[in-house]
Amino acid sequence: MHTPENISAQLAAQIATAILKTPRQLPQLDAALISSGLIDSFHLVDLALFVEDTFGVRLDDGELNAQCFDTIAQLAALIASRQAG
């Protein structure tokens, strides 16, 4: 079972490496990702694929927006709650 901290760390590493292409500079866990445009809409699908492959949690298309999660911490909490349930 992944802890929220552990999930956050993996998400941050993935976003830095695969999306922002700045592997040495991790995004802040509470930084806005979607509403800030750090992740554009085309990369949301990448993030959903990564979440499913890594944590076994399926994000619905309708959840890929800033209302459902906008930060790494919020996404990690969402994933942890699904895994618990």
Add this chain to the structure above:
Amino acid sequence: MTLNENLSLRLLRHAAATPQRTAVRLLKAGQPDHTLTYAGLCASAAGYAAELAASGVHPGEVVIIILQHGPALLAAYWGVVLHGAVPAIMPFLTEKLARERYLADLSSLLRITQPAAIITYAAFENEVRSALPPDAHVRALLTSEAVAPAAQWSAETLAGTRSDPQAMALLQHSSGTTGLQKGVALSHQAVFNQLQAYGGALQCSSADVVVSWLPLYHDMGLIAGFIMPILSGMPLVLLSPFDWVRRPALLLQAISAHRGTLSWLPNFALNFCAQKIRERDLEGVDLRSLRALINCSEPTRADSHAQFAQRFAACGLGSGVLATCYAMAENVFAVTQSTLGSAPQIDVVEQAALDRAGNASAVPAAQGGAQMLSNGRPLPNVQLQIRGVDGTALPERQLGEIALRSDCLLESYYKRPDLTAGAFSNGWYLTGDLGYLANAELYITGRKKDVIIVGGKNIHPHDLEDAAGTVAGVHAGRVVAFGVYNAERGTEDVVLVAEIDSQSAADVAAAVRDRVNRGTDVALAAVHLVPPGWIIKTSSGKAARSANREKYQAAVAAAGPQ
């Protein structure tokens, strides 16, 4: 050829002949499909036409439509047409774009276009009012909630049936601060000439079904994915762009479910579908109904076609289905089209000779070289010319600016005589795109103008540079933005280079990203911060974008991964 016809008469003829035929089937994730018959579409549209007439809007005047993708947008658009007025769609506010920036862009659109009316939502009315410039003469602000379909309507009461074929039928804008100040004005005649020429090249018939996820404020979405199918009697299956980008399989599922025959995509979408669709989302998907899947609106790539073809062959994608087209709003839409039924030609040329001398020398494929994907031949109503820097016509296999002449070109950039004059040379429209002809087929190699194309959307680098220049620590005027082709994504990455003094680079980079995103709705792929004096300027003091792109690419290559 002169037709005594206009968009309204054409639409009404379909409604009279086949009132119960499906004009549009709107798909929205999580909601039941919404089907509009020709009779239903005309009744909804006639409701808008009646409201416009009652509000004192005259035929020939411009009406700006600010609605999200959905039934109201479709009805409002045709309502403006049926009233004989001129529709122009302003993209709706997104969650990222700063409200004040959006309203400033709207304000400048209204100032230049001087519309007689605006159609929006009741909830957005106050924002729109706040953007009205002092010299605006907007006589009506209609809200979509207040407009009901007409219980009764007849062709005689609709002023649009009397529109002169030579009069302006519609306005198309590209996005962003710069794009919204440049409306492409097209006549009814131009639209019909395009539909006839393009419909012929595609061998369109009433047996076709068009499937599209493209937004209607973009020329490919508006013409190929909206006006052409509706006026040609081809049922249109219309998805939301917001749904598609989160679940690209929706397009293929819709083609399969509705036996789609024609669909248009920008190049990046081929890579996006090939890479991001889950196998489980392809269960039961059958693409054998497709006659053509047309790659258009950004440079077309042979490797994108190969990826897509390989991934979806198992779904029944035919080998000659992927096609290419070169198009622009200024020509209504299509300029060239590859021959249907066979894969577009691939021309292998020596890259060095192309770069050095503008000479596209063919080399045997086995020898290696740049793989150029043909955009096909000009439509029968289009003449193409490749021009050298001095404006003379160049022979085949010489690289130059693409110029065109046709009977479906824009009338003008609306109320912008300055831009209109600069766009033409002796009746030829200068596209700003670079390419060459070989065996009468057009190959696009790049652009003379500085516009960046991401996912088929044109982005003006000035808009990004202006936004970034307002960040504390960045020297205004010492900023340059450009596109760098990303082969994995099949489109350009937007890179911004900014000169800074001493502040924490990470803070400035984050602030630049945020400011550009909120100010232009463009997500930067990279922010590259450099010391003063790094950016190469032209003799007139402007940032030389292509020179800076090369310098940036060299710097990135030298540094390796960050």
